[in-house]
Amino acid sequence: MDVPAEALPTARDRFDRMYTVLRNRICLLDYPPGTRLSEEDLASEFGTSRTPLRRVLVRLESEGLLQSVHGVGTFVTDVEIGELEQTYQLRMELAELLGVLGPNPPDPALWERLQALSIEVRALANVPDARRFGELNVDFFHEFHGITSNLPLRDICERLFLKTSRIWLKSMAAAQIDVAKEVRIFADEIDEVLRALAIGDVRSAALIHRTHISMSYTRMRLASRKL
Amino acid sequence: MDVPAEALPTARDRFDRMYTVLRNRICLLDYPPGTRLSEEDLASEFGTSRTPLRRVLVRLESEGLLQSVHGVGTFVTDVEIGELEQTYQLRMELAELLGVLGPNPPDPALWERLQALSIEVRALANVPDARRFGELNVDFFHEFHGITSNLPLRDICERLFLKTSRIWLKSMAAAQIDVAKEVRIFADEIDEVLRALAIGDVRSAALIHRTHISMSYTRMRLASRKL
DNA sequence: TTTCCGCCTGTTGTACACAACACAGGAATA
DNA sequence: TATTCCTGTGTTGTGTACAACAGGCGGAAA
Numbered sequence: 001m002d003v004p005a006e007a008l009p010t011a012r013d014r015f016d017r018m019y020t021v022l023r024n025r026i027c028l029l030d031y032p033p034g035t036r037l038s039e040e041d042l043a044s045e046f047g048t049s050r051t052p053l054r055r056v057l058v059r060l061e062s063e064g065l066l067q068s069v070h071g072v073g074t075f076v077t078d079v080e081i082g083e084l085e086q087t088y089q090l091r092m093e094l095a096e097l098l099g100v101l102g103p104n105p106p107d108p109a110l111w112e113r114l115q116a117l118s119i120e121v122r123a124l125a126n127v128p129d130a131r132r133f134g135e136l137n138v139d140f141f142h143e144f145h146g147i148t149s150n151l152p153l154r155d156i157c158e159r160l161f162l163k164t165s166r167i168w169l170k171s172m173a174a175a176q177i178d179v180a181k182e183v184r185i186f187a188d189e190i191d192e193v194l195r196a197l198a199i200g201d202v203r204s205a206a207l208i209h210r211t212h213i214s215m216s217y218t219r220m221r222l223a224s225r226k227l
Numbered sequence: 228m229d230v231p232a233e234a235l236p237t238a239r240d241r242f243d244r245m246y247t248v249l250r251n252r253i254c255l256l257d258y259p260p261g262t263r264l265s266e267e268d269l270a271s272e273f274g275t276s277r278t279p280l281r282r283v284l285v286r287l288e289s290e291g292l293l294q295s296v297h298g299v300g301t302f303v304t305d306v307e308i309g310e311l312e313q314t315y316q317l318r319m320e321l322a323e324l325l326g327v328l329g330p331n332p333p334d335p336a337l338w339e340r341l342q343a344l345s346i347e348v349r350a351l352a353n354v355p356d357a358r359r360f361g362e363l364n365v366d367f368f369h370e371f372h373g374i375t376s377n378l379p380l381r382d383i384c385e386r387l388f389l390k391t392s393r394i395w396l397k398s399m400a401a402a403q404i405d406v407a408k409e410v411r412i413f414a415d416e417i418d419e420v421l422r423a424l425a426i427g428d429v430r431s432a433a434l435i436h437r438t439h440i441s442m443s444y445t446r447m448r449l450a451s452r453k454l
Numbered sequence: 455t456t457t458c459c460g461c462c463t464g465t466t467g468t469a470c471a472c473a474a475c476a477c478a479g480g481a482a483t484a
Numbered sequence: 485t486a487t488t489c490c491t492g493t494g495t496t497g498t499g500t501a502c503a504a505c506a507g508g509c510g511g512a513a514a
Binding site: 051 | 496497498504507
């Protein structure tokens with residue numbers, strides 16, 4: 001019988017690691033839309049050759065976050081205003097579905113994580129930091145989607161969120177929206193959601209979430225109109 | 228000024244071609260779930276090396292149609308009953324959304340194509356053929372999704388449909404469901420949908436579609452229960 | 455001055471050889 | 485006989501060299 005033995009990193013682990021890192025960099029604006037990525041540089045950064053890296057890039061391209069052009073480069077995509085609106089409308093409807101299809105009151109572990117996030121966001125209100133805000137957003141959405149047991153729905157909500165995340169952060173920066181204020185609104189959303197979940201009202205939690213998606217989109221539109 | 232000159236196949240064209248061919252083979256049961264695909268064989272079939280082919284496989288894997296295992300092989304995925312039910316429930320809700328988000332009455336070209344499909348399906352009723360049935364299904368769904376102008380929604384509906392298509396065809400074969408009967412039901416759905424669209428009632432067309440998704444899932448469940 | 459052509463550079467795309475891996479079959483051993 | 489290990493075979497994963505391609509620059513010609 002072998003010792004359990006630290007499972008050493010397999011090909012899939014490396015892939016997941018590279019994928020997560022790059023996706024976060026894109027979604028958190030470390031690579032703003034339009035940025036050109038160098039396969040060579042990224043490969044050497046991750047200590048591999050271009051071949052495994054390209055697998056990651058292909059995946060990110062299939063999710064609409066990247067676009068490769070032969071002989072030119074690999075670019076972080078931007079999103080035009082029309083598609084953004086369609087995506088937000090769809091996200092609102094899907095948010096509502098989160099409370100309808102297989103409502104799944106949080107188990108203790110999930111509850112724990114959501115409360116921990118609430119505390120972290122409150123703490124962030126004092127020292128606003130747009131990037132950290134984005135990170136907590138990603139984390140919260142990820143955990144929140146656990147309120148449905150419908151896996152395909154979770155996946156879709158997550159992908160659509162990640163696709164709009166960076167545009168939202170970008171417009172926040174461009175319109176000089178008050179980060180501290182957004183953080184407070186976000187903290188309030190989490191607490192509202194937690195109150196609903198505390199009494200097992202998953203449907204209401206989903207509707208609260210939907211409301212906040214709608215309002216954050218509206219704030220974004222108003223702010224960009226002022227420019 | 229150059230002659231328009233037959234654009235010769237670029238890398239992207241080759242990719243699209245291979246992707247479409249393989250996806251159809253998976254969704255139409257030419258490669259039933261569990262089939263092992265040989266990268267070597269497929270590469271030589273398409274007249275390329277493994278490298279460009281693998282790009283296609285990675286994409287299909289990211290869509291959940293394939294799964295590659297190091298040192299073992301690349302396999303067509305199967306879907307367990309639980310996820311299938313979740314997917315169908317989600318598809319029903321999304322079908323309804325098709326009539327709500329950006330309802331888009333068909334333009335003459337789309338109308339033409341839908342009517343042509345109606346005729347083809349009617350013709351098929353006389354000479355039942357499961358694979359051709361699957362093909363027409365894929366075509367119809369693709370065109371039908373044009374009733375919404377919401378592109379992300381279209382994409383999602385299409386992907387979810389393709390993911391369940393082969394399972395449905397497979398269970399039809401396994402339970403020895405009468406193909407001719409299914410074809411007639413399908414033809415009736417198309418005609419109902421066309422009647423709704425003829426008077427510009429996109430919402431009703433979407434609800435009719437939703438109804439048929441629901442009923443076809445129920446028939447599938449009943450048939451598999453009898454086994 | 456303007457336009458056009460060709461070269462040069464840097465990028466992604468492709469081919470191929472080899473490494474890492476899983477699994478089956480058989481031989482050696484308890 | 486049962487078990488264990490080893491090795492052979494076939495698969496996917498990786499590294500690397502090169503091809504295909506786009507775009508910019510510069511010089512020549514109109």
